[in-house]
Amino acid sequence: MRLAIIGLSNSGKTTVFNALTRQNIETTIYPTVTGEPNYGIVKVPDYRVDKLAEIYKPKKVTYATVEYVDYIGLTKGDITQNRKVFDLIKDVDAIVHVIRAFEDDAVLHPMNEVNPMRDIEILELELIFGDLELAEKRLARMEEGAKKGKKPNEAEKRLLLKCKDALEKEIPLRNVSFDNEEQKVMKHLQFVSIKPEVVVLNVGEKDLNTEKEKKLLSDVDAYFRAKNQDPSLITRHASLSLCGKVEMEIAQLNPDEARAFLDDLGIQEPALNKLIQVSYDLLGLISFLTCGEDEVRAWTIKKGINAQQAAGKIHSDIERGFIRAEVINFDDFISVGSMSLARDKGLLRLEGKTYEVKDGDIINFRFNV
Structure with missing residues (x-):
């Protein structure tokens, strides 16, 4: 911006x-x-x-x-x-x-x-x-x-x-x-x-x-x-x-x-x-998040953008080879404290390319190029 x-x-x-x-x-x-x-x-x-x-x-x-x-x-x-x-x-x-x-x-x-x-x-x-x-x-x-x-x-x-x-x-x-x-x-x-x-x-x-x-x-x-x-x-x-x-x-x-x-x-x-x-x-801007041992990062996007378009914010290859997005909202993640517990409790969702990204979503993109 x-x-x-x-x-x-x-x-x-x-x-x-x-x-x-x-x-x-x-x-x-x-x-x-x-x-x-x-x-x-x-x-x-x-x-x-x-x-x-x-x-x-x-x-x-x-x-x-x-x-x-x-x-x-x-x-x-x-x-x-x-x-x-x-x-x-x-x-x-x-x-x-x-x-x-x-x-x-x-x-x-x-x-x-x-x-x-x-x-x-x-x-x-x-x-x-x-x-x-x-x-x-x-x-x-x-x-x-x-x-x-x-x-x-x-x-x-x-x-x-x-x-x-x-x-x-x-x-x-x-x-x-x-x-x-x-x-x-x-x-x-x-x-x-x-x-x-x-x-x-x-x-x-x-x-x-x-x-x-x-x-x-x-x-x-x-x-x-x-x-x-x-x-x-x-x-x-x-x-x-x-x-x-x-x-x-x-x-x-x-x-x-x-x-x-x-x-x-x-x-x-x-x-x-x-x-x-x-x-x-x-x-009309929001941020989604990516996290891991290598990097924690905030990405700014327009409100209303779908998961595949958001993937392109990270890299065009991820957008082109988009398969699925693993998504959990920040507050839900904090309530359990780890991705494994979030997965066990069903809080980590698999979303398709048309999913509208929300502010505070933590996303891991699955892709194949």
Whole structure:
């Protein structure tokens, strides 16, 4: 899973990136429009992997991972500057939109005052304008080609006109319904406003666990609900709040110190865990597990994938030569403590290629190539 952290300058994007990745990238108190992207790969915390590792004591333990990318802030009305960001994030699975909700006179705001709802709208519009420019340019090229006798791709043209119509109404493409054929045509176009989005309200420490924080989250959710053409597509948006400055400090502590700090502040879990879980839910992702003396490992897949497709996540040969899957849910396994006891109690099942893999399934694939 690849997630891009975006936002206006001085929203706390890089601070949040540091909190998530436990890096220490320099942050500035003034807006910047140049620089290199920051990348960080984070292990997905998973108590099930921890427990299986305790039991099997394997040579290797492999967690699922998330890659974060952080770049310069978006600028209101500057399509050329913003295109640098769009080109970087066009291949990510989702965007993490950091909104400044903290007050700090030492950190300049590009709009001169802190106003989270205004900033959300500004950034949403920049995504929309970027996609509108892309759609218009592609339609113009089609028209030029048609004048020279080149027949346009009618399916793509219809799709671009549909997108253009929504974008002109200031509706992001994630809030527009597209059928399966339209989604296939759209894949190579690399629009950015279609990306699922997690809005992160970066609040001040004094606002943690307050009514002000709750109201801001409520206002954000209401804003995105109002933008939806199709209520079923609200699942393409999620929101949460955190204090980037505090979370960055926590990320530098050892686990015991971090837990004490979190408890003092009334924070149940660090931002890293919370954002990963929200992102998994938003993208419809789950994890299945494999275990043995050589390795305990978590594998991330889309919810709804069948056993044969899940086998392909490990290796294409296993998918191609799939025979059966030996499956037991993690909780059932822990209740008995070993595979032999699970087999004796009938908890270990043999499933065929069409079995829908569930979150927390421990699977051993039987295959022949």
